[in-house]
Amino acid sequence: MEKLNTFRSGPDDHGHFGIYGGRYVAETLMPLILDVERAYNEACDDPAFAAEMGGHLKHYVGRPSPLYFARRMSEKFGGAKIYFKREDLNHTGAHKINNCIGQILLARRMGKSRIIAETGAGQHGVATATVCALFDIPCVIYMGQTDIERQAPNVFRMKMLGAEVRSVTSGSATLKDAMNDALRDWVSNVDSTYYLIGTTAGPHPFPAMVRNFQSVIGEETRAQILEHEGRLPDTLVACIGGGSNAMGLFHAFLDDADVRIIAVEAAGEGIETGRHAASLTAGKAGVLHGNRTYLLQDEDGQIEEAHSVSAGLDYPGIGPEHSWLFDSGRVEYVSITDNEALDAFHMCTRLEGIIPALESSHAIAHVAKIAGSLGPDNVLVLNLSGRGDKDLNTVAALAGVEI
């Protein structure tokens, strides 16, 4: 592969990261996608937009989020100095809100009067319903019937916030089908509606825009670690489903060649069982939901269902920039099983008094694997992308406890 001067310049003008990304949508949507791109570029050039967003991130979301030294976990493994980037402390309990603030402000600039979104675990749905309540805009959240059943607390939260939650029963009734139905809604309500995509996937400009809205995570981390350690970190670790918290942390460091960057996919019941969500480890390139990227699919190009204990990682694709970073070798992609993630969930809770989301627990589990082999000078930052309150029902059920 050609050696690049920078890993931070993508995508190109057509939304491609190498061969990935692009705009694979029906013609009816194409003019809308171009409108979103135009409006987003104008917003980027307008200092008032950045100022407004910065104000909401500070006063409503609670940024900057702390960079916390996890002393007991670091001592337990006797290796790397482990820091947590505390996205779990954001309003609504995860990194998702960063992107929602950015996109709701964009939707308002575009004069849109109705918001739609898809959700898997319900975190993006809750964050979307939250900003829609804040700005008094009606909102419809598409959620697979299967996910509605396993994420009941978040469904209730969305409804309390005033959102209409539409149950998706088509196809496999999970996140990918929710995204199909959101796209169908958008194509049917082109004038009024803005589709607030929750991750670094979908047609251009969404992967780049969502990454940019999430990049506040890495920018803060950079400043904070310099304050703590006087230098950049040696290692970054984040979990990936669609990949937005990982891109948010990684992007500011992609051109720092000495920073080792690791992303953790969900291996579900094990890669060898076929029941997992590891699109890069076990998928191949394809086209779905507006972009070319690695996908879980059969030999005929039919999309397969993903499996993970964590609903937020349960998607058969991944953001196109990750596919490009995977091919280029700049970022290492590994995977962690359901059981390893659950062990890490309990370990973090007991050691640090922090209940992590099951998604973030995948990153913790990988840190548990490698920290001991890293020297005591190795400064490691783990993106604690969300808190685990939403997962209590899942964890309790697995432990045989009824709550």
Place this chain on the structure above:
Amino acid sequence: MTAHKRIERRFTALQAAGRAGLVTFLTAGDPDPATSAGILEQLPDAGADLIELGMPFSDPMADGPAIQLASQRALAAGMNVQKTLDMVADFRKSDDDTPIILMGYFNPVYAFGVDRFVKTAAKVGVDGLIIVDLPPEEEADLCLPAQAAGIDFIFLTAPTTDEARLPRVLANASGFVYYVSITGITGTASAAASAIEDAVSRLRRFTPLPIAVGFGITTPEQAADVAAVADAAVVGSALVNLVAGNLDADGKAKSVLKDAVLTKVRELAQGVAAGRSKEPAQ
């Protein structure tokens, strides 16, 4: 590579006959490959002037429930791209005139391999492609390779495609132009006849290609209205619904299924044939 130009010849013949064409859509392999092939073989006799054959996909996000379920039935019956191409090859043994257009989404074609797909499709007698999620912005993926092999690539235009964008969409269009008459998914709403007439006359200012109109045409009367102004009317969900409505409790085709679909095609063909006679004398 021989370019068959069946699409061009068919529209020229329709124009000479002073009428519009009927384009039928059915999903290949729905509800099972044998029944599907049996219907396909008899579509031209029933009055289909051009045939769209859907390549089933697990995630057809521009389609409504009717066509998604058709995809699911076909996939459950083992349909894939190779078998769809085989079905076209069989059809060509008895019919070398009726244009066949494969319609679907890009991923199954991409997984099959674009070069292999284009070569095989040209060889078995596929005349055109409609790939819903390949706008002109991504034409390098399949549009250009297909056209190089003599296969027409048919672009969709929608009510949202404004005059600034139309030249971009039409730049590499070939065969005919497919006007999606509603902002929505297949098999749901229908557009008003007057809106279709306005849209078609706008398109004619931008392209000499024939114009087919689809989405939301379910009755012979609607087909006649479209035929009065456009070069062809496309009917899909209404036919697919007859497949769905003639399955037994186990999801197998009832013996009447084929006739139910073909009868509907005959009615639609009559509607289309009557379309131009409704037009006021010029």
